Amino acid sequence: MTPHPRLSLNQATIKYASLGEALDVTAAAGYASIGLWREPVQEVGLDRAARMVADSGLRVSSLCRGGFFTLPEGPQRRAALDDNRRALAEAHAVGAPALVLVAGGLPAGSRDLVGARARVVDAIGELVAEAESAGVALAIEPLHPMYASDRAVVSTLDQALDMAEPFPSTAVGVVVDTFHIWWDPRVRDAIARAGAGGRIASYQVCDWSTPLPADVLLARHYPGDGVIDFGSLTAAVEATGYSGDIEVEIFSEPIWASPYAEVAQRTSEAFSTVVAPHLTTIGRVPGDRPEAQTIGS
Amino acid sequence: MTPHPRLSLNQATIKYASLGEALDVTAAAGYASIGLWREPVQEVGLDRAARMVADSGLRVSSLCRGGFFTLPEGPQRRAALDDNRRALAEAHAVGAPALVLVAGGLPAGSRDLVGARARVVDAIGELVAEAESAGVALAIEPLHPMYASDRAVVSTLDQALDMAEPFPSTAVGVVVDTFHIWWDPRVRDAIARAGAGGRIASYQVCDWSTPLPADVLLARHYPGDGVIDFGSLTAAVEATGYSGDIEVEIFSEPIWASPYAEVAQRTSEAFSTVVAPHLTTIGRVPGDRPEAQTIGS
Numbered sequence: 001m002t003p004h005p006r007l008s009l010n011q012a013t014i015k016y017a018s019l020g021e022a023l024d025v026t027a028a029a030g031y032a033s034i035g036l037w038r039e040p041v042q043e044v045g046l047d048r049a050a051r052m053v054a055d056s057g058l059r060v061s062s063l064c065r066g067g068f069f070t071l072p073e074g075p076q077r078r079a080a081l082d083d084n085r086r087a088l089a090e091a092h093a094v095g096a097p098a099l100v101l102v103a104g105g106l107p108a109g110s111r112d113l114v115g116a117r118a119r120v121v122d123a124i125g126e127l128v129a130e131a132e133s134a135g136v137a138l139a140i141e142p143l144h145p146m147y148a149s150d151r152a153v154v155s156t157l158d159q160a161l162d163m164a165e166p167f168p169s170t171a172v173g174v175v176v177d178t179f180h181i182w183w184d185p186r187v188r189d190a191i192a193r194a195g196a197g198g199r200i201a202s203y204q205v206c207d208w209s210t211p212l213p214a215d216v217l218l219a220r221h222y223p224g225d226g227v228i229d230f231g232s233l234t235a236a237v238e239a240t241g242y243s244g245d246i247e248v249e250i251f252s253e254p255i256w257a258s259p260y261a262e263v264a265q266r267t268s269e270a271f272s273t274v275v276a277p278h279l280t281t282i283g284r285v286p287g288d289r290p291e292a293q294t295i296g297s
Numbered sequence: 298m299t300p301h302p303r304l305s306l307n308q309a310t311i312k313y314a315s316l317g318e319a320l321d322v323t324a325a326a327g328y329a330s331i332g333l334w335r336e337p338v339q340e341v342g343l344d345r346a347a348r349m350v351a352d353s354g355l356r357v358s359s360l361c362r363g364g365f366f367t368l369p370e371g372p373q374r375r376a377a378l379d380d381n382r383r384a385l386a387e388a389h390a391v392g393a394p395a396l397v398l399v400a401g402g403l404p405a406g407s408r409d410l411v412g413a414r415a416r417v418v419d420a421i422g423e424l425v426a427e428a429e430s431a432g433v434a435l436a437i438e439p440l441h442p443m444y445a446s447d448r449a450v451v452s453t454l455d456q457a458l459d460m461a462e463p464f465p466s467t468a469v470g471v472v473v474d475t476f477h478i479w480w481d482p483r484v485r486d487a488i489a490r491a492g493a494g495g496r497i498a499s500y501q502v503c504d505w506s507t508p509l510p511a512d513v514l515l516a517r518h519y520p521g522d523g524v525i526d527f528g529s530l531t532a533a534v535e536a537t538g539y540s541g542d543i544e545v546e547i548f549s550e551p552i553w554a555s556p557y558a559e560v561a562q563r564t565s566e567a568f569s570t571v572v573a574p575h576l577t578t579i580g581r582v583p584g585d586r587p588e589a590q591t592i593g594s
Contacts, residue, residue: 111526117482146443148480149524150507159482183445185414185456210447214511227446229408 003268004276008033008061010204010249011040013267014260019044021260023056029264033059033245035202041090050093061245062139062175062202063087063096069123070104070116070153077123080104084127091136097244098139098201099131100175105150116153121163124172131171139201140164141175144183146216157181157190164199173201176237177249179208179220182228188236195240203237204247205230205275213253220250222266224274234278243281246271300565301573305330305358307501307546308337310564311557316341318557320353326561330356332499332544338387347390358542359436359499360384360393366420367401367413367450374420377401381424388433394541395436395498396428397472402447413450418460421469428468436498437461438472441480443513454478454487461496470498473534474546476505476517479525485533492537500534501544502527502572510550517547519567531575540578543568 009031011022019040026034034056041049041063053060066084071077084099091099103120106113124138131138140160143152154160160174174194181187194200207226212219223230248267255263306323308314308331314322316337323331331353338346338360350357363381368374381396388396400417403410421435428435437457440449451457457471471491478484491497504523509516520527545564552560 106524111524113480113524113526114529144443145441145480146509146513149505155480156482162482183410183442183452185453185459208446212443212513216443216509216513227403227408227410229410232411 001268001272003029003031004271004279005032005282006244006246006279007031007268007271007276008035008059008245008247009264009267010035010062010064010247011037012064013248013250013255014263015251015256017260019049019052023052023058025260025264027056027058029261029268031058031264031268033061035061035064035247035249036094036096037064038087038090041094046090046093050095053094059245060094060096061247062098062100063091063094064100065102066099066138067101067152068104069101069120071107072119081123081126084123085130088127088130088134088136092134096136098137098173100139100141100202102141102143103152103154105148105153113148113153117159120153121166124163124167128167128171132168137171137173137201139173139175141177142180144180151217156184156186157194158186161190161193161197161199165197169198173199175202175204176200177204177206178223178228178230178233179204179206182208182233187233191233191236192240195237195242200237200240200242200244202247203242203244204249205234205271206248206250218251218253220252222250222255222270223248224270230274231278234275238278238280246275298565298569300326300328301568301576302329302579303541303543303576304328304565304568304573305332305356305542305544306561306564307332307359307361307544308334309361310545310547310552311560312548312553314557316346316349320349320355322557322561324353324355326558326565328355328561328565330358330542332358332361332546333391333393334361335384335387338391343387343390347392350391356542357391357393358544359395359397360388360391361397362399363396363435364398364449365401366398366417368404369416378420378423381420382427385424385427385431385433389431393433395434395470397436397438397499399438399440400449400451402445402450410445410450414456417450418463421460421464425464425468429465434468434470434498436470436472438474439477441477448514453481453483454491455483458487458490458494458496462494466495470496472499472501473497474501474503475520475525475527475530476501476503479505479530484530488530488533489537492534492539497534497537497539497541499544500539500541501546502531502568503545503547515548515550517549519547519552519563520545521567521571527571528575531572535575535577543572
């Protein structure tokens, strides 16, 4: 079965693959798009990575990840911001329309959640001009509230939108990831709000199931293997007119331990079964360059 | 150190204590109030439990727990509702002003979160008249979103208030529990909203820390041992005029394995250190009967 033309395999789903392996597996499985991570790109060097991506024929749906914006002013915060500048350059070089931002957790010893959140907005403000000139959207990803203390102080889609909206929609968007936001009583309204503002920089799908594993970071499942209603969430995203790629990004020990090609195949099947039936638009023509991929278009 | 006059030891914190042991330990430690659970009460029988509570001289701050409202219509739903009616009678008998409601998770095999939530509201509506005549408030407890699928489909304080507000505030309130809502970007506004509507039926405090234990149900800590800012949350509750008891309810294997008296003492110390400094009201006079404990008064 050919993968849906809007399906993108996020490289984290085949975590242990090198950039070359990931591009090969994804293209061989018939995908048109891939979501990349910085570490495998850096491993081969940026120029070579850009050539490899071009040679693969794949679109790049996003680059993961920037962020880590919650530290107070000082050398560590400056280093984090500089690293985000490099990440924007990398995203531009590989043709990713969006840099996914994981905000960061509470600094060690801090209980000042309000302050940490304010520092996220400050950091984004510092990067907006560079994002615009790179043609890469900063994509704020709200993470599930169970990660609020140690991974990301951005916990809801509305909160991410509150942070994004002071800035141009071409420069700052949000990630709509079913795993992180499915529980939110306001999720449909928040998706509509994100779409109305042209802020959906990425739509990502994976599933939630309990009991959670001992490491809750690795609690994700193939779409359909858990309790998330992909129909209503996907319909809400579609209703906004979002027509970009849809990534499957799964952190899971059992999936990481499976052969890459099998994961690519299984991901495509899951997507075709539970997500694709709710899509009304075909999306971008395969082979489109990222320049055409403006947020909210 | 004498426990703060508004501090209540929720019996779940000394989970393995019988009702008699819990009352003895709590009174001996100098507390004025205790939060009870149904199972230990049922173990001795309702009449005897009511006498034991009266003899202890303790107030009962709440009874845990009713709920389990998400099943579709049928015998199991009817049985759950009948059980909640018994719980209201038990709360009345032991002098608890509030019955804490844990809404229940998604029914097995269901992905209909919206429907499950609607059924919670329906169930509450069925119980309102009995709650009013029992003089017991149904206290909707939003649980952390990591429990949304398997324990409680009520995930935010705003959502709990949306569910409560169609009903009289004397009959339906909410539980403000720091562990469940500390991460919510809207938490201070939601607490103010709860207070303005006279809906705070219970204020509960315990702490959040990572990494989470393998069973995330048992992730709670003594106030001060985690990352929650009890100052700002307690100030927000105080600003509403809430002057009721404040429960410490901790699910934790290490704490459950400690001697009851030590837990009671440690709880009081933690409360005095991180919560009490933010309290401006002394609260009800010890010995007040629950009849005087109207929500929002």
